[in-house]
Amino acid sequence: MSLEASLALQLPVIDFTSPNLKPGTVEWDSVRDDVRKALEEYGCFEALFDKVPVELRKAVFDVSEEAFRLPLETKQRVVSSRKYRGYVGQIPTLPLFEVLGVDFAENEDKVNEFTHKLWPQGNTIFSESVMSFTEKLSELDLMTRRMIMESFGVNENYIEKHLKSTKFLMRLMKYQGVEETEEELGMEAHTDRNMLTILCQNDVQDGLEVKTRDDKHWIKVNPSQASSYIVLGGATLHVLMNGRVLTGVHRVMRMGTNTRFSVGLFSVPRTEDLIYPVEEMVDAEHPRLFKPFDFEAYFQFTTEGPGRRDLAALRAYCGL
Numbered sequence: 260m261s262l263e264a265s266l267a268l269q270l271p272v273i274d275f276t277s278p279n280l281k282p283g284t285v286e287w288d289s290v291r292d293d294v295r296k297a298l299e300e301y302g303c304f305e306a307l308f309d310k311v312p313v314e315l316r317k318a319v320f321d322v323s324e325e326a327f328r329l330p331l332e333t334k335q336r337v338v339s340s341r342k343y344r345g346y347v348g349q350i351p352t353l354p355l356f357e358v359l360g361v362d363f364a365e366n367e368d369k370v371n372e373f374t375h376k377l378w379p380q381g382n383t384i385f386s387e388s389v390m391s392f393t394e395k396l397s398e399l400d401l402m403t404r405r406m407i408m409e410s411f412g413v414n415e416n417y418i419e420k421h422l423k424s425t426k427f428l429m430r431l432m433k434y435q436g437v438e439e440t441e442e443e444l445g446m447e448a449h450t451d452r453n454m455l456t457i458l459c460q461n462d463v464q465d466g467l468e469v470k471t472r473d474d475k476h477w478i479k480v481n482p483s484q485a486s487s488y489i490v491l492g493g494a495t496l497h498v499l500m501n502g503r504v505l506t507g508v509h510r511v512m513r514m515g516t517n518t519r520f521s522v523g524l525f526s527v528p529r530t531e532d533l534i535y536p537v538e539e540m541v542d543a544e545h546p547r548l549f550k551p552f553d554f555e556a557y558f559q560f561t562t563e564g565p566g567r568r569d570l571a572a573l574r575a576y577c578g579l
């Protein structure tokens with residue numbers, strides 16, 4: 260696919276700002292219908308969500324810039340044996356991209372441990388911003404997952420248990436801008452492996468693109484407001500919902516001299532739980548599509564060869 264295939268298409272925009280957005284209300288049911296439609300048709304949507312104060316969102320981008328300014332040797336103190344956790348940079352195919360992945364971003368001890376590796380003397384603004392951003396933004400993740408499961412009639416006990424069986428990974432990302440006129444790939448096209456991903460970016464608006472379901476076009480994502488977040492379905496949610504919700508294929512383009520910073524909140528299954536389609540999603544009309552799989556093993560599989568970050572590879576890995 261050529262790089263310049265983007266069209267002036269738009270993602271669905273869903274408003275989560277109603278103060279009455281609680282399960283059982285008319286507002287909830289209406290947003291729930293929109294979420295289902297968007298995840299069925301795009302595997303992705305733009306959420307308007309005002310529970311993250313503007314100053315907090317700004318603070319996260321400020322500490323992210325501060326962290327990336329640290330010397331390379333310092334950033335490398337948080338290198339993880341697992342790809343895309345800890346620090347990753349200097350990737351030969353994407354030399355201008357760097358990421359700092361904070362695993363268990365909801366857990367004070369883990370965030371403090373991560374922070375102390377970067378700043379041995381501590382950095383409370385960093386750790387507190389990461390934690391409170393995770394706490395506030397995870398509400399959007401939890402609401403979305405509850406809505407999608409409810410809309411397919413999944414029972415309440417399962418939903419409660421499911422929502423508690425995840426942890427959060429926060430990825431701080433930087434795409435260095437350089438002098439050039441051509442568009443260039445900042446991150447190759449892929450689907451995420453986790454449950455849901457929530458993305459936001461600094462004031463550099465361009466970059467993120469999501470593929471249409473028919474595989475023909477790239478939608479340029481231009482968040483409409485300062486309180487916009489992009490929500491993407493991941494492979495694990497796709498398996499849980501027995502293929503009934505899509506995973507949004509996405510990529511990042513780097514454009515010109517502007518350095519782009521983005522932040523992603525990823526809900527990830529806890530390793531001890533095997534992933535398989537929820538009972539209510541399987542019936543005569545919708546036969547079981549996937550066998551149980553272990554998330555860590557699947558994650559490892561996707562890192563061991565090219566082209567393993569799409570639905571075809573997922574089906575080859577655990578399809579029936």
Ligand SMILES: O=C(O)CCC(=O)C(=O)O
Binds near residue numbers: 430458460511522
């Ligand atoms: O930088 C972004 O907006 C997207 C990052 C992304 O797709 C990922 O981390 O999986």
Ligand SMILES: [Fe+2]
Binds near residue numbers: 449
């Ligand atoms: Fe992604």
